[in-house]
Amino acid sequence: MSETTVNKESLVNQTANGRIMLACRDLTRIYREGPQDVTVLDGLSLEVRAGERVAVVGSSGSGKTTLLNLLGGLDRPTRGEVSIAGESLLDLGEAALGKFRNRRIGFVYQFHHLLAEFSALENAALPLIIRGQRKRAAESRARELLAKVGIEHRADHKPGELSGGERQRVAIARALVTDPSLVLMDEPTGNLDQSTAASILALMDELARTTDCAFVVVTHDPSLAAHQDRVMKLDGGRLTEQR
Numbered sequence: 001m002s003e004t005t006v007n008k009e010s011l012v013n014q015t016a017n018g019r020i021m022l023a024c025r026d027l028t029r030i031y032r033e034g035p036q037d038v039t040v041l042d043g044l045s046l047e048v049r050a051g052e053r054v055a056v057v058g059s060s061g062s063g064k065t066t067l068l069n070l071l072g073g074l075d076r077p078t079r080g081e082v083s084i085a086g087e088s089l090l091d092l093g094e095a096a097l098g099k100f101r102n103r104r105i106g107f108v109y110q111f112h113h114l115l116a117e118f119s120a121l122e123n124a125a126l127p128l129i130i131r132g133q134r135k136r137a138a139e140s141r142a143r144e145l146l147a148k149v150g151i152e153h154r155a156d157h158k159p160g161e162l163s164g165g166e167r168q169r170v171a172i173a174r175a176l177v178t179d180p181s182l183v184l185m186d187e188p189t190g191n192l193d194q195s196t197a198a199s200i201l202a203l204m205d206e207l208a209r210t211t212d213c214a215f216v217v218v219t220h221d222p223s224l225a226a227h228q229d230r231v232m233k234l235d236g237g238r239l240t241e242q243r
Ligand SMILES: Nc1ncnc2c1ncn2[C@@H]1O[C@H](COP(=O)(O)OP(=O)(O)OP(=O)(O)O)[C@@H](O)[C@H]1O
Pocket: 031, 032, 033, 034, 038, 040, 058, 059, 060, 061, 062, 063, 064, 065, 066, 067
């Protein structure tokens, strides 16, 4: 057995017992598309426990989005390994990776990417429909999540009829509807006014208390970062603990 195989197995084992939900090691991403190679992540490591919330901060261009894309299986590392809930992303082909994302990972972005033609309920149910669940069961579960994020009364409204904070709540419900192991958030309060952002923070507190999923939150917002259990700074392609 090669050394890399041994290392990979120990990384998977780390996340297989449920306490460490996300582990990555030696994560390296070099973009080779332009005239010059750009090394954005350079041997980065991170572990996030079940129920733990980690903020990732860093200056513009430091590689935060690149990191989220690798953790979410939307991009492949040049080198290194990501393991989530006992599975190595490296072992999965494209189709299996798509299924894994649907089953295990919830995404929340600044501009939430809700489908304009669908109601809040249909948007929140979508990951379950994609997974092949029947509409009635999917919508029943989605309704529970809309209630959990305090927006059940807007279930039949389309995104265009909702406020920014309400849309963000629907996006959070959609991210959580599959009971994911990992939720990745990219500036989840970025385009919200202060009081709406505060209500999203309160919601995140509540979710952290009531789910055992791991959260990785990329943000420039110091108050959002301060709200997480740990704050990691991305600099020079690696993460260092700030708090
Ligand atoms: N597909 C790509 N090809 C080449 N270079 C890229 C590519 N994607 C990102 N980069 C470069 O990688 C670096 C990190 O980009 P990334 O978007 O991950 O940073 P970020 O920390 O999320 O920035 P911001 O806070 O401004 O959103 C930047 O220098 C960017 O130009």
